[in-house]
Amino acid sequence: MSHAHHVTEQVPASKHRPARAGFQAAVALLIGTLAGALGLLPWWITGAKLPLQNLWASPVMPEQMPLALLPLSQYEILALIALLTTGGALAGLAVRLWNPGHRTIATWCAIGGVLMVQVVATVQSFSVLKDGLAGGKLTDFYYFGLLAGAISSIIAGMVALLLVAAKSRATAALGVGLVVVPVTSWAVQWVIGVAGRSNMPLEVPTIAHWVPAVLVGCALAWCGLKPAVRIIVWVLNLAFLWVIPAVFTAVQSVLATRAIAGDIPEMLSMGRSVLTAALGPDGGAWQTLLLAVGIGLAGAGIRAIAARKISSQP
Structure with a gap:
């Protein structure tokens, strides 16, 4: 029964x-x-x-x-x-x-x-x-x-x-690092859509320049540094933050220049020179990288201290 x-x-x-x-x-x-x-x-x-x-x-x-x-x-x-x-x-x-x-x-x-x-x-x-x-x-x-x-x-x-x-938290953090630049551009598209391109506030491009670094920093803080394999996520995310905006700048510069439209060798040559300049020390990428690392390390440190306090409680 x-x-x-x-x-x-x-x-x-x-x-x-x-x-x-x-x-x-x-x-x-x-x-x-x-x-x-x-x-x-x-x-x-x-x-x-x-x-x-x-x-x-x-x-x-x-x-x-x-x-x-x-x-x-x-x-x-x-x-x-x-x-x-x-x-x-x-x-x-x-x-x-x-x-x-x-x-x-x-x-x-x-x-x-x-x-x-x-x-x-x-x-x-x-x-x-x-x-x-x-x-x-x-x-x-x-x-x-x-x-x-x-x-x-x-x-x-x-x-x-x-x-x-x-x-996996590390995998998700990597995904965030991959999309922060396009997602920031998407947010700017909202401003353009609502206010119109001619009425866009002057501060928007400046804010948009720093937002990816802040988001990458937060993703790195959330990801943490332990286990040590997560350092790979840090390196990749910082590489994305360095390279993707430079690629975007190069693509935009080449495609917006009508004088060389259709001239593939000339377009590639211009793209290469713009990309090299954007990746170089004068391109300003190091400032955003420093901000992302600073936020990441500070956040990871705060999380580690908080976890230690919780574990030490009786």
Whole structure:
């Protein structure tokens, strides 16, 4: 009798498990969809008109440009990277804060949700762009260059999602280090979207210069220095903080210069010289690195002291 009773108690528990997994998968899919949309929202609130194109087939006014869910233009490439990368990072953060029981299922469903939004936006925007561009070799180079940038940004967002959503604190801290620069650019896009580019407060670029260092410092403090393998996370995050803004600066400089558009050797040469200058001692990167290390060490020290006090209590 007791054995039969035991069996009847076990059945509902096993029935609940798939139902719970299904519910968490649905929630994660919704989280991913919302995060993907939130990533693109700073662009959408501007009215989402395709930026004016140098290679457009017919002359038109800005307000006559078609609706595009992504800001496709060589002048907006950093905004495009920021919008697409941040969607993945936000979904990863949401999964991490939620901490679902079926973490792997939830993470992959969140990826599905983000991808659904971003793929639809990419297909729609590039269809509109293709329809309006004048033909020619330079047009093809421009179109496929932008497409490669969009796809790379979506992949970067998925990597960020997997890292930030991971159980390991060190892995999540690494994910934060990878996305702080695009996420800061995304926050600036909000200011531009709300206030307009011409009305942007003068302090915004200065604040945006220091925000990545503060966020990396906080991530390093949260990560800590023990076990010693976490020092690798510190080194990588500081490398990201040094290199990624320099790469962004180089890309922006090259793509915003119309004089050398389409001249690949000249573009590469200019990009290399801007990148070298940005990475060098006069580029100012050492100040942000010092700030990040300072915050990281101070935070890790405070956490270590607090942990020691708690453990020494009777």
